[in-house]
Amino acid sequence: MSARIELAGLQKLKAVCQRHGLPLEILPPANTVSGPGETYLGQPFDPMLSALYRETNGAMLGDFQTYPLQGDENVLQRINKGMRVLGDEPYVSSLLFGQVPLLAYYLATVPSLADSRGLQPVIFINGYEGDQVLPVASNVDEFFRTFSIYLERAVLEPEFVAERRIGLRFPESILDVVARDRSMVDAMSAGRFNWLIKTEESREWISKVVQAVP
Amino acid sequence: MRVRRGWRALSWVLVAQLLMNGCATVPQGGTGGSGSPVEQRGPTPGSSQWEELEEARRAELESALAGMWGVASEVREVGAVLEFSYWAEGGAFSLLSLRRPEWGRGLGSVLEQESFASGLRESLPPYAEGAAGLLRLVLRREEHRWRADFHLDTGAEFPLEAKTWPIQQVGVRVEVLERLAATGREVASRVWAPEGAQVRWQVEVELEDERVGGLETRPPRSLPGGKSVRAAPETVGTWVNVLAPFTQGMGPRKVRLEWEGEHIAGSGLSRWKIVAAEVVRPPPPAPQNAEVALEYRAMHEQIQRQWREQTREGFQTMGILGAEQVALFVVAGWATRGLAVVVKAATPVIARMLTKGGTYAVGWFRSLFVRASPAEKQAFARLMAKAETQGLEALTIGERNEVRAFLTRLDGLASAKLSSGAKDELRRLAREDFLKIHPDLVKRLKELLKGPVDVHHRIPLDFAHFFPARDINAMDNLVAVEPRVHRLINRVWGEYTQRAGARATATEVEAVEKIVKKHFERWYSNTRDVPASEEMLVRSAQKALAELESLFAGVGR
Numbered sequence: 001m002s003a004r005i006e007l008a009g010l011q012k013l014k015a016v017c018q019r020h021g022l023p024l025e026i027l028p029p030a031n032t033v034s035g036p037g038e039t040y041l042g043q044p045f046d047p048m049l050s051a052l053y054r055e056t057n058g059a060m061l062g063d064f065q066t067y068p069l070q071g072d073e074n075v076l077q078r079i080n081k082g083m084r085v086l087g088d089e090p091y092v093s094s095l096l097f098g099q100v101p102l103l104a105y106y107l108a109t110v111p112s113l114a115d116s117r118g119l120q121p122v123i124f125i126n127g128y129e130g131d132q133v134l135p136v137a138s139n140v141d142e143f144f145r146t147f148s149i150y151l152e153r154a155v156l157e158p159e160f161v162a163e164r165r166i167g168l169r170f171p172e173s174i175l176d177v178v179a180r181d182r183s184m185v186d187a188m189s190a191g192r193f194n195w196l197i198k199t200e201e202s203r204e205w206i207s208k209v210v211q212a213v214p
Numbered sequence: 215m216r217v218r219r220g221w222r223a224l225s226w227v228l229v230a231q232l233l234m235n236g237c238a239t240v241p242q243g244g245t246g247g248s249g250s251p252v253e254q255r256g257p258t259p260g261s262s263q264w265e266e267l268e269e270a271r272r273a274e275l276e277s278a279l280a281g282m283w284g285v286a287s288e289v290r291e292v293g294a295v296l297e298f299s300y301w302a303e304g305g306a307f308s309l310l311s312l313r314r315p316e317w318g319r320g321l322g323s324v325l326e327q328e329s330f331a332s333g334l335r336e337s338l339p340p341y342a343e344g345a346a347g348l349l350r351l352v353l354r355r356e357e358h359r360w361r362a363d364f365h366l367d368t369g370a371e372f373p374l375e376a377k378t379w380p381i382q383q384v385g386v387r388v389e390v391l392e393r394l395a396a397t398g399r400e401v402a403s404r405v406w407a408p409e410g411a412q413v414r415w416q417v418e419v420e421l422e423d424e425r426v427g428g429l430e431t432r433p434p435r436s437l438p439g440g441k442s443v444r445a446a447p448e449t450v451g452t453w454v455n456v457l458a459p460f461t462q463g464m465g466p467r468k469v470r471l472e473w474e475g476e477h478i479a480g481s482g483l484s485r486w487k488i489v490a491a492e493v494v495r496p497p498p499p500a501p502q503n504a505e506v507a508l509e510y511r512a513m514h515e516q517i518q519r520q521w522r523e524q525t526r527e528g529f530q531t532m533g534i535l536g537a538e539q540v541a542l543f544v545v546a547g548w549a550t551r552g553l554a555v556v557v558k559a560a561t562p563v564i565a566r567m568l569t570k571g572g573t574y575a576v577g578w579f580r581s582l583f584v585r586a587s588p589a590e591k592q593a594f595a596r597l598m599a600k601a602e603t604q605g606l607e608a609l610t611i612g613e614r615n616e617v618r619a620f621l622t623r624l625d626g627l628a629s630a631k632l633s634s635g636a637k638d639e640l641r642r643l644a645r646e647d648f649l650k651i652h653p654d655l656v657k658r659l660k661e662l663l664k665g666p667v668d669v670h671h672r673i674p675l676d677f678a679h680f681f682p683a684r685d686i687n688a689m690d691n692l693v694a695v696e697p698r699v700h701r702l703i704n705r706v707w708g709e710y711t712q713r714a715g716a717r718a719t720a721t722e723v724e725a726v727e728k729i730v731k732k733h734f735e736r737w738y739s740n741t742r743d744v745p746a747s748e749e750m751l752v753r754s755a756q757k758a759l760a761e762l763e764s765l766f767a768g769v770g771r
Contacts, residue, residue: 075665082698085752102645102669
């Protein structure tokens with residue numbers, strides 16, 4: 001299945017990085033990648049992540065970096081195991097696959113919320129704010145597409161124009177984009193993320209996204 | 215240690231585009247340095263930016279030639295010597311002094327401006343486009359021409375009022391000339407010479423950027439008696455010609471001029487000639503503010519450069535200035551530009567921090583400024599742009615009240631809990647600063663980890679309001695750790711936040727920071743123990759959480 005998955009969002013994200021001279025670094029693909037649905041750290045591996053790692057074993061995509069899956073050390077595994085050592089959520093039920101460079105802003109898939117095709121939704125975890133969870137995309141490629149729109153907006157901001165510094169907030173600044181992700185909004189409305197939601201900000205986020213549906 | 219943001223990295227093409235659209239972005243405070251040779255302040259010869267400034271360099275050369283001619287055209291005495299001193303840098307000429315050490319005698323032929331300028335036009339540029347320095351240009355009047363000698367002293371100390379970038383504007387703007395003429399008329403009405411005698415008067419005029427301020431005239435210590443004769447009307451033109459080139463410098467300063475007046479035989483008027491003119495600089499900043507003053511000067515020069523090159527209509531709507539520039543403006547301007555007088559009483563925290571001055575105060579103010587709303591920040595930046603280009607005195611009463619109200623509100627924010635937006639902005643600034651200060655450490659850690667590194671605030675942003683006088687983004691509050699370590703540290707803080715709730719105190723926060731430090735410091739910006747062993751991570755987290763529990767037990771919670 002993963003061989004047939006085309007990551008159009010990822011291609012768009014790369015193109016946006018190239019157009020605006022943002023960091024773009026693509027490592028060669030991983031040799032051994034878990035197949036879709038295969039167990040990885042005790043949970044099914046997302047088919048789109050599988051496709052991603054068949055394309056690149058770690059990448060810098062503007063203001064987002066993915067964790068390498070292989071090498072001298074398996075960073076993806078090391079980070080996820082390390083995050084779970086105290087056995088608390090959202091880390092035990094998700095798989096962190098990347099982050100905003102140098103910040104405790106992590107992106108993770110949630111295996112238990114996979115759709116009928118096995119595609120897992122993506123959540124944003126704010127490690128500074130009590131591991132606050134904000135659902136951002138119905139699948140990994142949709143996240144890449146959403147993030148490419150975020151970058152296109154960020155480069156128009158004064159911070160970027162003057163200092164080439166990304167100052168725009170993620171995901172708050174692309175709430176309207178998340179609201180157009182129909183599957184995501186349906187999952188939010190159905191309360192499928194409720195068990196991961198612990199903070200008032202997370203509840204507000206979901207409520208605003210649902211209300212912003214065009 | 216504070217980050218110094220180099221404006222060289224910025225795109226002036228983008229700035230120019232913004233200006234065309236009615237707003238401007240000004241680059242971050244730049245690099246500086248006292249004395250010379252100094253680190254490069256302007257574009258490097260041969261770079262594309264240097265090429266783009268060719269027109270500006272040409273304009274500088276023509277301005278300098280016109281300024282010299284303004285003085286030299288009135289000197290026909292053969293053997294007369296005029297000595298001009300410029301700071302020459304990046305193709306820009308800043309007049310520092312002029313003298314007439316030899317008066318000459320007998321009149322030479324009348325010369326045309328072009329015959330004066332053509333030779334100099336060829337020989338001057340190499341002195342201005344190489345190493346920066348003090349350029350002495352000695353002009354000796356001969357019968358049919360002026361002979362020029364040059365000397366460049368690259369070891370001279372950099373004068374703060376000098377330009378380091380060329381400005382694409384030939385001559386002096388009309389409003390500046392009008393103001394000079396008005397001041398010249400005032401001078402002419404004050405000075406006088408005794409009938410049949412020669413006297414020397416000293417005149418001092420205040421300048422700030424291009425603006426002409428107060429005037430002081432000092433007569434000679436002893437004036438011969440007799441009838442006094444007033445200055446001839448053409449004295450005003452001579453005055454304007456001498457002073458005009460001095461208005462093209464930067465910042466506050468004075469020009470001290472010595473004029474010799476002589477009764478014109480058979481008339482009731484006196485003729486006045488320039489003997490010497492030199493820039494008098496304000497006292498240097500206090501040592502703790504020396505670096506800030508240089509950074510501010512570099513930023514101010516860039517704003518002035520845009521201001522002088524653009525039409526006023528295009529510039530009036532400018533206002534997008536970053537937090538770094540605003541902080542430099544406020545800290546540098548606190549004592550020297552009268553900002554303290556405007557707002558001191560209403561801003562106790564800001565007043566205390568800014569009176570201390572220094573680069574820490576700049577960082578502190580920046581970290582405070584970003585807490586304001588985007589609309590407030592933009593409104594303040596617009597006022598700052600006006601003050602930077604037209605002087606603080608150009609602000610209306612309403613605008614001064616606006617400045618006071620904003621800074622008063624900001625003062626309150628120093629002790630208020632940070633909004634999530636402000637925290638996000640501070641985190642993003644912290645990572646940029648950390649990368650700039652510790653690029654090698656971050657690179658090495660990434661290599662060792664084969665993956666990402668996080669920047670951690672030792673006193674978390676959630677508790678910044680307990681420490682209003684501390685720059686929460688200062689380097690002593692930031693460390694690099696791998697995400698797993700960061701996660702566990704955040705878990706300890708999360709536990710404290712949850713348990714303490716609204717009863718959290720500064721003392722407790724400091725105690726928790728000590729606990730965290732005790733158990734996780736081995737991984738703070740450290741390349742030795744990475745990646746951390748999972749066992750050690752668990753042990754550290756468990757011990758820290760247990761100690762936190764004891765802390766709560768100690769305070770009866």
